[in-house]
Amino acid sequence: MSKSHPVVTATLYGLLTTGAVIALLPFVWVLFGAFKSQAEIMSAPGAWLPHSFANVSNFVTLFTERMFGRYMVNSLIVSGATVVTNVLFATMAGYALAKLEFPGHKLVFGCVLAAMMVPYIALFVPQFFIIVQMGLVNSLTAVVLPIAVMPIGVFIMRQFADSVPDELLEAARLDGAGEFVIFFKIFLPLVGPAIATVAIITFLNSWNYFLWPLIVAQNQDTYTLPVGLAVASQGAKSTDYGLLLAGAIVVLLPVLILFLFLQKYFVQGIAGTGIK
Amino acid sequence: MSRIASWMQQPSRWRATTAWLFIAPFLTIFIVFTAVPALLALIYSFTDIGVADIRRPLDVDFVSFRTFARVLTNAGFLKSIWTTALFVVIGVPLTMAIGLVLAIGLNNGITKLRATYRAAFYLPVITNIVAAAVIWQYAFTLSGPVNSFLTSVGAAGPNWLGDPKMAMPTVIMLAVWRNVGTCMVLFLAGLQSIPVDVYEAAKIDGASAWRRFTAMTLPLLKPATLLVTVLMTVSFMNIFDEPYLLTKGGPLSSTKSVALWVYEQFGQGNIAPAMAGSYVMLAIVVILGVLQLRLLRAR
Secondary structure, X not given: OOOOOHHHHHHHHHHHHHHHHHHHHHHXXXXXXXXXXHHHHHHOOXXXXXXXXXXXXXXXXHHHOOOHHHHHHHHXXXXXXXXXXXXXXXXXXXXXXXXXXOXXXXXXXXXXXXXXXXXXXXXXXXXXXXXXXXXOOOOHHHHHHHHOOOHHHHHHHHHHHHOOOHHHHHHHHHOOOOHHHHHHHHHHHHOHHHHHHHHHHHHXXXXXXXXXXXXXXXXXXXXXXXXXXXXXXXXXXXXXXXXXXXXXXXXXXXXXXXXXXXXXXXXHHHHHHOOO | OHHHHHHXXXXXXXXXHHHHHHHHHHHHHHHHHHHHHHHHHHHHHOXXXXXXXXXXXXXXXXXXXXXXXXXXXXXHHHHHHHHHHHHHHHHHHHHHHHHHHHHHHHXXXXXXXXXXXXXXXXXXXXXXXXXXXXXXXXXXXXXXXXXXHHHHOOOOOOOOOOOHHHHHHHHHHHHHHHHHXXXXXXXXXXXXXXXXXXXXXXXXXXXXXXXXXXXXXXXXOHHHHHHHHHHHHHHHHOOOHHHHHHOOOOOOOOOOXXXXXXXXXXXXXXXXXXXXXXXXXXXXXXXXXXHHHHHHHHO
């Protein structure tokens, strides 16, 4: 890039910094607010900084008087299970779509694309009926099942599998390797980065999953963290913002920590496919 | 045993069977939780199914287009279409413009701190929407941090979430905040695929910065723009989380999107109208999607 005029450069830095401040401001609010007691917020609602960052009573309340410990465990179970099933099933489907000739593969790929496009609002009511028929209402299984293999994961794996050279697989076939051996011993070790991307996207989606768990989890034992936080924020008569903001931090922290370490894969997942 | 052995010796057949085995988990989930629900939703749109029929969904009466007629003449539904249109018409261009400006700034203007800025813009994308909405509610209360800041600089802050005129902009702000990062990343990927020497040549020929932007960057960025437009339009048309969490669609239904209307009908046990409404929505999404693809491809 050639050198720009210093005024232009300064303006750009100013613009980007303003943008970054606006993007980050809510994180400042939540960090400051979570350490405030109800009384503190009531007496000085406009204040930004808390009296003391040592006041962790909001966090203690969440895990002792509210059921955030339980919600956290539920969220971890749901996210853990979906990451495992998505990585396994998406890799299998992506491999089959890219590397195994079979009649109907275009139709199956059409299903993948269709599943990414259908507005969820048209699906959740019949999905609920189906879960009722299966007798699974109010179970974590019901939360996981519809996202056990997300189309986005299949799409990413198929795109990635396309770039694995056919010759490698053919050579193994000529050596007499079976189809399963080829998949596990030859293909899987080659697609590590794609698996990481699928795992991250799945974790993000399932950790932040909101509407479906809200519908299907009907008592506190099966709430995930977002559902628990949403119900807490809408249930109380007088809103205890300190407590809710502490809850927000509990929901945000795991993803933020992952993001710090694995930023590359987060961005790759979006840039490579264009779909969250 | 020998039959299986001889059948396995036909490599293409065995490969096709393996393929179906590998596809089976995805296909099963797709059929049970996407294809069948989509079909059921369409069928229910032509019935009078209510909450009492959930356990016996096969015993409902068909009413042909009566449910659709009821939904399409329902003032609440029509208003929710109008509100959703506002979300799309204001939210999509705003999000895309900010995302594009940030992407160009990151790509062309600066050399330092690029990764830091990018991470900052991207952070809202991965933020949990429930947590974000809680923060928003706190920050935009009548005497919260935002208004106290406005007071300190001598401006009077409005009742952001309680005033029917202000609720919509506040909800849109949250949606824009969350979506800008996605646009930025996609535009940035598009910009990085444009070769640098094209610009150098134009510069030598004396093309101004604005001319380079309109005559070169924008046309070369068309694939990225197409993708971002479709993505953002679909995202804003289906907007649910932001208004549900911030305002429950209020005050005075001023932020009630179609998705929220459908959810409310479901909550009240009006299953058939909910399904018919969601299919009207689906039809609009499909028509708009096809139109956008055509328009942006043709140009």
